[in-house]
Amino acid sequence: MFVLGVIYENCTGCHLCELACSYKHGGTFNPLLSRITILTKPEVQTSVQVYCLQCNDAACERVCPVDAIKRDKSGAYVIDYSRCIGCRECAYACPFGAISFDFKARPIKCDLCGGEPECVDVCPHDAIIFGPEEKVSRELKRAKATGVAYGIYGGAESPYRRKKAEEAENFLREIWKRNEGLEL
Amino acid sequence: MSALSEGESEILFIDLSRGKAVKQPVKPEDTKLYLGGRGFNSKTLFEMLNGPIDPLSVENIIALGNGAFAGTALPMTSRLHISTISPLSGILGDGNAGGEFSAMMRYAGYDGIVILGRAERPSYVWIEDEEVEIRDASELWGMKSGELVDTLRDEHGDDVSVAGIGPAGEHLVRFATTMVDKYHAGARGSGAVWATKNLKAIAIRGTKGVEPADPETFYKLSREDLEYFKKSEFVRRIYSVIGTHYGMMSWYPGWKYFQSHLGPDDLPEGLRPRDFAEFEVGRTQCYSCPLACKDVYYLPKSGEYGTSSEFESIYALGSNNGITDTEAILRMEHLADEYGMDVITLGDTIAMARFLHEKGLISDKELDGVSLEWGDAEGQIELVKMTAYRRGFGNKLAEGYRNFAKLVGKEVLAYSYDVKGLNRGWYEVDFMNGIFTLAHATSTRGADHLRGRSWAYWENDVNMDPEAVKRMLEAGLPDYRKDPVGALIEAERACTLADSLGRCKGSINMWFQAVPLVWKYPVFKGTAMLLKAFTGMEFTEKDVVEATDRIYLTEMAINVRQGIRKKHYDVKFPPELAKTERFRRQVKRHWEMVDEYLERRGCDVETAYPKREALERLGIGKVADAIDGKDFPEWDGPPLWPLESYPGGE
CATH class of the missing domain: 3.60.9.10 (Aldehyde ferredoxin oxidoreductase, N-terminal domain)
Structure with a gap:
């Protein structure tokens, strides 16, 4: 089973996923029509990602009075608009707020782009990942473990970022060396 | 839509x-x-x-x-x-x-x-x-x-x-x-x-969103440009990690009011990228940017969070004032954001005050007990606050750089390294074949680095992708080593273009950023393709270039009305050096370059007014009607008000 996961530590809040999503689903750039929403937390400029988790036991599917929500072979719960009556009950039932309304009072939700999610493709910082369960699970563990090992969760003096910056300094010197005698 | x-x-x-x-x-x-x-x-x-x-x-x-x-x-x-x-x-x-x-x-x-x-x-x-x-x-x-x-x-x-x-x-x-x-x-x-x-x-x-005339082509080109940055090693390992602190290693920040400049191996502890990284708790950026050039930092002493401690704030508030206390520099940068002040003018004005004080041109009496010792971080935090509220000595600093120098005394103006009232340090004309000094002189908002200077010599582009720079040169981008004036004009076009597209010129200034798809369709072809897809109108590379020239000459005309003349395209050196033969020769070279620049831009070489024929060729002859044959009072900075007449002014 393929799943979509978010490593929230990697997200910098650039909103490119929202623009890609709204384009993919309607040819327009509008974050309000995106199936994934990035809420920016103003105090520290960190972000919370709101997106469909494609629950195994999905509240949206259960509450739909006309059975318009069905799981497709990519694992996504997809709304069949030929049945949908636009009651938006699914949006109210979703425990994660992952179903939005479009401007015609219809619910819209993530359909995993039929198995090739565009948001995963555009994300510049590998914050959104998609793949077999065991791979996503492994990636998540690795990201969290790196954080814990380098103390990015709490602890004032974190060696993690200093080390990364030092590596950047060194890499820049490497580039200078590489460019010595460059003929342009 | x-x-x-x-x-x-x-x-x-x-x-x-x-x-x-x-x-x-x-x-x-x-x-x-x-x-x-x-x-x-x-x-x-x-x-x-x-x-x-x-x-x-x-x-x-x-x-x-x-x-x-x-x-x-x-x-x-x-x-x-x-x-x-x-x-x-x-x-x-x-x-x-x-x-x-x-x-x-x-x-x-x-x-x-x-x-x-x-x-x-x-x-x-x-x-x-x-x-x-x-x-x-x-x-x-x-x-x-x-x-x-x-x-x-x-x-x-x-x-x-x-x-x-x-x-x-x-x-x-x-x-x-x-x-x-x-x-x-x-x-x-x-x-x-x-x-x-x-x-x-x-x-x-806003809730409406935006839809290009040809969404498919526009999105395809946008994705291509995005992938280019995502795949770049330079971006992943440097840009998105230390952002503009890259400049501390690469751009020779001024030390104690530009008395010297710090190379990558002279950086004192406290001013290296790694020192700032210790205060970092996350990274962020502006809307729709993949680069995460901005740090989010936490200041344990004051319990504050701040964002984007950029190169400019570190050099102006830090090294140029002899300050190396990392947390204090971050604090000042954050205060400047909170009060809403420009860090370059703020830092450089204070640095100039320290310099003049050291030279005895500002007496202790004028300071109301403020310390102007080099490197006094705590004192400077106080000065930042006093400036924002125009309290005490801060009331004078709040007039800003050249205006501050004018207040201190006319003889002091020689130490104000500004062009048209804006400051960006001083450089020799011989440095980088004259493009630094020429760029500062010709910028339509006064001396700075973001009007063309950094693009004229593609320094940072070379670090990211030298092959693409080669392609750009082959496509006709003028080379500053052979044609510095041409290189600057093309660079000014790139910056005017970026500012008009809403595109970031790069916190690490680069062609790749300012001009979309320049790495693939040099020089402005990619932009023309995007404009065509977005607007549905025909756009050629020539249309793009002409639009930027139209904008630039219109800006020159705005400045003509504010009293700008040829003499204000000048270059400044510390007065002691300016007298020497070496520098007199360089001044001569500068004015030769200015003449060539004005000629090639379509301006009158004597007055620096944009010429009617150039304006008409660009279809904006009406601009000439407003300035032709007219004389405007000569510029000498903005009119300064009596200090006590400003809100809060003491």
Whole structure:
């Protein structure tokens, strides 16, 4: 089973996923029509990602009075608009707020782009990942473990970022060396 | 949907004196001629002002423009361009800030907001799509940038974007900035203009989105550009890790008022990228940017969070003042954001004061007990506050750089390394084949690095992708080693273009960033393809180049009306050096380059006025009507007010 996961530590809040999503689903750039929403937390400029988790036991599917929500072979719960009556009950039932309304009072939700999610493709910082369960699970563990090992969760003096910056300094010197005698 | 070609976006004129908002549709032909953003702003300023004006008078206007590609998935297109007549320099004062405002403008259906007149009482403007409301802001007046944004988000929703001013703007500090979403500063001096209009903020929310004329092609090109940055090793391992602290290693920050410059191996502890990384708790960026060039930092001593401690703030507030205390520099940078002040002018003005004090040109008596010892970090934090509120010695510093020097005494002006009132350090003409000094001289807002300088020699591009630079040179990009004037003109075009598209020129200044797809379709072909796909109008590379030239000459004409003449394209050195043969020769070379520049730009070599024939060739002969044969009072900075007449001034 393929799943979509978010490593929230990697997200910098650039909103490119929202623009890609709204384009993919309607040819327009509008974050309000995106199936994934990035809420920016103003105090520290960190972000919370709101997106469909494609629950195994999905509240949206259960509450739909006309059975318009069905799981497709990519694992996504997809709304069949030929049945949908636009009651938006699914949006109210979703425990994660992952179903939005479009401007015609219809619910819209993530359909995993039929198995090739565009948001995963555009994300510049590998914050959104998609793949077999065991791979996503492994990636998540690795990201969290790196954080814990380098103390990015709490602890004032974190060696993690200093080390990364030092590596950047060194890499820049490497580039200078590489460019010595460059003929342009 | 708001696509430029359909004339569905509007320019919003807000007349605060009458309490009225008027909307005008954007004409497709204007998009073709001026693109948007800086182009629209400069056109508006030229048409609506009759110069020369006192920038702090009610006649001044503020133009906000979001740029042609705002709100789209073309990465890095969220710069809000802000233009006015600057209270710091007395000429065109413009600049751009990031954040989400520019995208929100587009989603609300506006490509320009022009602010005129003066409200009777402190006000703010609330915009939600078509609805525009001028509201009472007496509760907001006095608030710092952070509190202002929080308060307006409590009132209007957490997804609104806010542009406004902090206390420095309210106190008419001449280098107060427009602050967007707390941390993004633009157009030094514009903050004071907001205050003269009794305007504290604009909060905006848009719901409409934007649809290109040819979405498929536009998205395909945008993705191509995005992938280029995502795949770059330079971006992943340097840009997105240390952001503009890269500059500390690469751009030779000034030390103690430009008395020397620090190379990568001279950086004292406290000023290296790794030292700043210790305070970092996250990374962020502006809307639609994949680069994460901005750090989010936490200051344990004061318990504050701040964002984007950029190279400029570190050199101006830090090294140029002999300060190496990392946390203190971050604190000052954060305070400058909170008060809404430009860090370069702030830091360099204080550095100049220290230098003059050391030389005995400022006496202890004038200081009211303020310390001007090099490296006094705690003292400087105090000075930053005093400047924002115009208290004591801060009242003089608040006049800003050249104006401050003028206040100290006419003989001191020789130490003000400015061109047209803006400062960017001093350099030898021989350095980089003259492009630094020429770029500072020809910039239409006064000396700085973002009008063309850094692009004329593609220094940072070479570090990211030397092969692409080769392709650009092969495609006809002039080489500064053979044709410095041509290289600068092309670089000025790139910057004018970026500012008009709403595209970021790069916090590490690069062609790859300023000009979309330049790495693949050099030089402006990629831009022409994107403009065509977005607007549905025909756009050739020649159209793009001509649009940037049109904008640049219009800006020159704005400055002509503010009294700028040929002599103001000058170059400055420390007075002791200027007398020597070595430097006299360099001055001569500088003026030769200026002559060649003016000639090639289509300006009169004697007066530096844009020539009628050049303007007519670009289809803007009306600009010539306004300046031809006319004489305007010679520029000598903005008119300075008596110090006690400023709000809070002591």
